[in-house]
Amino acid sequence: MSKKRGLSLDEKREKMLQIFYESQDFFLLKELEKLGPKKGIISQTVKDVVQSLVDDDLVSKDKIGTSVYFWSLPSCAGNQLRNVHRKLEADLQNCKKRLAELEDQCHALKKGREESVDREKALDELKAIEEKHNELKDEMGQYADNDPATFEAMKNAIEVAHAAANRWTDNIFTLRQWCSNNFPQAKEQLDHLFNEVGVTDDFDYLELPAVVPLGPGEQTVETYN
Numbered sequence: 001m002s003k004k005r006g007l008s009l010d011e012k013r014e015k016m017l018q019i020f021y022e023s024q025d026f027f028l029l030k031e032l033e034k035l036g037p038k039k040g041i042i043s044q045t046v047k048d049v050v051q052s053l054v055d056d057d058l059v060s061k062d063k064i065g066t067s068v069y070f071w072s073l074p075s076c077a078g079n080q081l082r083n084v085h086r087k088l089e090a091d092l093q094n095c096k097k098r099l100a101e102l103e104d105q106c107h108a109l110k111k112g113r114e115e116s117v118d119r120e121k122a123l124d125e126l127k128a129i130e131e132k133h134n135e136l137k138d139e140m141g142q143y144a145d146n147d148p149a150t151f152e153a154m155k156n157a158i159e160v161a162h163a164a165a166n167r168w169t170d171n172i173f174t175l176r177q178w179c180s181n182n183f184p185q186a187k188e189q190l191d192h193l194f195n196e197v198g199v200t201d202d203f204d205y206l207e208l209p210a211v212v213p214l215g216p217g218e219q220t221v222e223t224y225n
Helices: 009-023 029-039 043-055 074-110 117-142 148-182 184-196
Strands: 060-064 067-071 209-212 221-224
Touching: 009 029, 009 043, 029 043, 029 067, 148 184
Parallel strands: none
Antiparallel strands: 060 067, 209 221
8 A cells, every 4th residue: 555645835835724714813833733733734844834834924923922823814815915916917017118118229229220232331341341450460460570579579588598508608618628627638538528418629609690580471580790
């Protein structure tokens, strides 16, 4: 035999309202907890059910002395429903008014944008202007290498790299001379070692190149003095 299904929250709320409407009396919570099971509402859930009805203004409550009483009359429920109906009607009218305003705005925005030969011509001209704008942006990008700020930054970077390279060249010459002075008997081995790491007879200081900017699309040319 299948287990009997319990009441849903909506069903519990309806059953609880029946208790109020049938008696049209005032109740303490503990009294409702005793009456609830007779309608199929578990006593432990009565408090939550009653509170949900209070939140929706379907049940009233008030504190008298040290006790809190709950009540709900059919006439009160009718008034609540009428209030809800009036509110919904007011919301509906506001929505209709807002819809009419938006439709008027839409019609106003469409004025002057009707399909016509002049409009098509204007759109074509706008498209041509946008394409020309993009072409000019691309062309400006080609001149980036000859931008004065970019060129100056490149020139400074070359000078720093040149100075650093020659400092290391000077250090290598100093090291080579020191090795020759302190280990003259190992001259051949030292020469062989320096040749292996690229310090050959033609190893020398770097000369600073002159950077010459050219036109768009061409690479910057470095000339050596």
